[in-house]
Amino acid sequence: MDTADAGLRCSESSGNAEALxxxxxxxxxxxxxxxxxxxxWVGVHDALSxxxxxxxxxxxxxxxxxxxxxxxxxxxxxxxxxxQAQGLRYTLVTMPAAPGCYYRLSLWQWQxxxxxxxxxxxxxxxxxxxxxGFNVWYGTCFYRNADHGALAEAFSALPVAARPDVSFxxxxxxxxxxxxxxxxFTFIPGFSTRNFSPLALRSDGSIRRLLNKIFAREYRETxxxxxxxxxxxxxxxxxxxxxxxxxxxxxxxxxxxxLWSSRVRRIWDDCARQLFNAYQLPxxxxxxxxxxxxxxxxxxxxxxxxxxxGRDRNVTDPATLQQLEDWLQGLESPGVLVLPxxxxxxxxxxxxxxxxxxxxxxxxxxxxxxxxxxxxxxVRALNACRQDVLILAGDVHxxxxxxxxxxxxxxxxxxxxxxxxLPSAAAVPEQKPGFFPDRPxxxxxxxxxxxxxxxxxxxxxxxxxxxxxxxISNNNFVTLGFTRxxxxxxxxxxxxNVNARxxxxxxxxxxxxxxxxxxxxxxxxxxxxxxxxxQASE
Numbered sequence: 001m002d003t004a005d006a007g008l009r010c011s012e013s014s015g016n017a018e019a020l021x022x023x024x025x026x027x028x029x030x031x032x033x034x035x036x037x038x039x040x041w042v043g044v045h046d047a048l049s050x051x052x053x054x055x056x057x058x059x060x061x062x063x064x065x066x067x068x069x070x071x072x073x074x075x076x077x078x079x080x081x082x083x084q085a086q087g088l089r090y091t092l093v094t095m096p097a098a099p100g101c102y103y104r105l106s107l108w109q110w111q112x113x114x115x116x117x118x119x120x121x122x123x124x125x126x127x128x129x130x131x132x133g134f135n136v137w138y139g140t141c142f143y144r145n146a147d148h149g150a151l152a153e154a155f156s157a158l159p160v161a162a163r164p165d166v167s168f169x170x171x172x173x174x175x176x177x178x179x180x181x182x183x184x185f186t187f188i189p190g191f192s193t194r195n196f197s198p199l200a201l202r203s204d205g206s207i208r209r210l211l212n213k214i215f216a217r218e219y220r221e222t223x224x225x226x227x228x229x230x231x232x233x234x235x236x237x238x239x240x241x242x243x244x245x246x247x248x249x250x251x252x253x254x255x256x257x258x259l260w261s262s263r264v265r266r267i268w269d270d271c272a273r274q275l276f277n278a279y280q281l282p283x284x285x286x287x288x289x290x291x292x293x294x295x296x297x298x299x300x301x302x303x304x305x306x307x308x309x310g311r312d313r314n315v316t317d318p319a320t321l322q323q324l325e326d327w328l329q330g331l332e333s334p335g336v337l338v339l340p341x342x343x344x345x346x347x348x349x350x351x352x353x354x355x356x357x358x359x360x361x362x363x364x365x366x367x368x369x370x371x372x373x374x375x376x377x378x379v380r381a382l383n384a385c386r387q388d389v390l391i392l393a394g395d396v397h398x399x400x401x402x403x404x405x406x407x408x409x410x411x412x413x414x415x416x417x418x419x420x421x422l423p424s425a426a427a428v429p430e431q432k433p434g435f436f437p438d439r440p441x442x443x444x445x446x447x448x449x450x451x452x453x454x455x456x457x458x459x460x461x462x463x464x465x466x467x468x469x470x471x472i473s474n475n476n477f478v479t480l481g482f483t484r485x486x487x488x489x490x491x492x493x494x495x496x497n498v499n500a501r502x503x504x505x506x507x508x509x510x511x512x513x514x515x516x517x518x519x520x521x522x523x524x525x526x527x528x529x530x531x532x533x534x535q536a537s538e
Contacts, residue, residue, distance in 0.1 A: 025119040026041075026042070027055075028041040028231045028232070029236060030237075030282065031236060031237050031288060036099055036125060037097060038123055038125060038126075041092055042092075042119075043081070043088055043223075043278075044090070046087055046220075051109050051112075053080070053109055054079060055093055056074065056107075057075045057103050057105055059101050061101065077093065079093055085275055086213075086216040087212075087216035087220060088278055090279075099128040100124065100126075100127035100128065101124065102123075103123055105120065107119040121232040122232070122234070123233075123234055124234065129293040130292060130484050133481060134165055134166075134481075135165045135479060135480070135481050135482075136392075137166070137168070137478070137479050138477065139168075139394065139417075139477035139478070140170040140395055140418065141243075141419055142172065142227065142418070143172075143178065143418070143420045144221060144222050144226045150499050151475075154496060154499075158479070158496070162479045164234045164479060166235045166236070168392060169237070169239065169280075170339070170393065171395055172243040173227065173238065173244065174222050175218075175243040176244060177245070177246040177259075178243070179217075182194075184197070190422060190424050190425075191255065195257060200261035207268075211267065211272075216275065219279055238279075238280035240276060240281075241340055244304070245268070245273075248363065248366045248367060251309055252265065255364060276305075286305055286320055287300060287324065289323075294332070295333050295489065297335045298338065299328075299336070299338065300338040301316065302340070303315040303316060303340055303341065304340060311367065312373040314372070314374050315369070315374050325381040332523075337391045337392070339392065340394065341393055341394065341395040341396065342415055345368040345433070347368070347370040347439035370437065370439045375437070379436075380444070383407050385407075386521050388409050388410045389410075389411050390412045390516075390518060392414050392478075392480075395417055396415060396430070397417050397425055398417060398429040398453070399416045399429065399454030399510065399511070400429045401450070401452035401453075402449065404448045406444075409519075412516055414478055414493060417476075421472060427473055428456050429454050429473065433448065435448060452495070452511040452512075452513060454474060456471040456472060457472060474498070474499065475498035477498065479493075479496065480492065485517060487517060488520055489517070491517070491518060494509055495510040497510045
């Protein structure tokens with residue numbers, strides 16, 4: 001829904017209405033649209049009637065400053081929730097925004113002769129330079145049952161200087177396979193009597209009704225619960241992890257026999273994908289790209305929704321891969337590549353690694369990005385790129401910072417995971433592989449420097465009647481502040497411990513780096529050899 005021409009001046013009566021914020025309605029800024037526009041997702045759960053709705057956009061500017069001439073001081077745009085998914089009515093609204101201007105968004109309703117405010121959010125128009133900086137947030141893997149409100153508290157307590165303009169949710173925002181499992185008698189989260197449920201004996205309609213009920217509840221509780229604070233602040237880009245479907249999707253999981261049936265997987269896939277498209281991908285694009293002026297460029301790549309089953313299969317369609325290759329080749333300033341999982345990862349199907357390869361092939365492990373058929377194409381495209389690149393990635397349940405020199409430029413990879421750890425999937429930071437890429441690709445081979453690693457904590461785990469100590473990475477997310485420097489773009493990276501606070505009440509910093517400098521590389525000047533030789537002969 002485009003409201004660029006439908007906006008009206010804010011009505012005075014609405015401004016005087018009592019602010020009654022409803023928990024059923026949500027506003028989620030969903031990233032930048034073409035030109036100076038922003039996208040806002042508007043949704044309501046389990047509502048039969050919505051009355052008359054309108055979206056208000058108010059620029060927030062200092063009193064001494066002039067309100068940008070390209071936007072009114074306040075806009076009211078009528079809207080309808082014309083799209084539906086299980087338990088949800090929603091729409092995606094496009095509104096104009098002045099570059100770099102901050103906005104307060106509010107959703108209003110007129111019903112039964114009364115008006116009320118239903119939801120609020122805030123965002124910033126895409127800036128046209130780094131003159132005032134640009135802040136980014138990245139996090140993955142949110143198992144809501146283990147969160148207990150910690151993420152909302154940590155995000156709310158962030159210092160103002162670290163508040164994000166854009167947030168990238170890199171995958172596993174919901175754990176639908178675990179949500180299904182937890183409806184049975186649970187031994188550990190994700191493993192219960194439900195794992196062996198004979199769904200294949202049911203009719204298609206019966207399977208669909210059951211899954212829709214479980215999946216819709218998981219999305220509703222996550223969006224209205226643990227992620228709500230985050231989703232109200234700044235713009236958001238969403239990537240799919242495997243648990244938006246099931247572990248190691250689309251490969252059949254060995255420990256979830258209920259999904260051994262191809263018919264059950266097909267219905268499960270369809271139910272999960274409809275909800276993912278409604279909540280996280282309403283614009284329908286698996287890749288997004290935007291620039292901050294001519295100083296910094298972002299590319300957001302999904303590697304899950306179109307992934308093929310088995311080893312050496314594609315992670316995206318050829319057109320999207322070409323789009324990424326063109327972006328890397330055409331960069332004239334530093335770039336930020338946003339992925340669900342690390343590019344710095346081990347190749348599990350190498351010769352001699354039969355144990356790990358067999359485990360993955362049987363569904364008791366996860367395929368890494370290096371195990372896919374387009375990994376080497378990604379490596380070649382990155383190698384050919386002339387500009388410095390920073391990669392954001394997650395999924396692996398630990399955090400770290402690494403860098404390497406590749407073909408005359410710097411590549412930095414920032415990994416952050418989990419936001420809230422699934423207890424059965426604990427991990428500690430890996431300082432591997434030692435060289436990039438781990439999977440041989442042409443003659444490309446460079447040493448990797450691991451600069452930072454996330455902290456861990458010990459937990460007690462009962463095994464065969466004995467209590468053993470086990471290490472687990474602390475829950476975390478990262479913020480990155482991009483600012484102009486004398487010799488390039490300065491990046492202040494901070495990894496925040498979700499569950500710890502410092503003396504000021506802000507989240508404790510797990511690790512940080514203020515030393516990253518992304519250079520704007522000058523293109524090589526190539527001379528015409530024949531012309532040069534001809535001139536020399538004269």
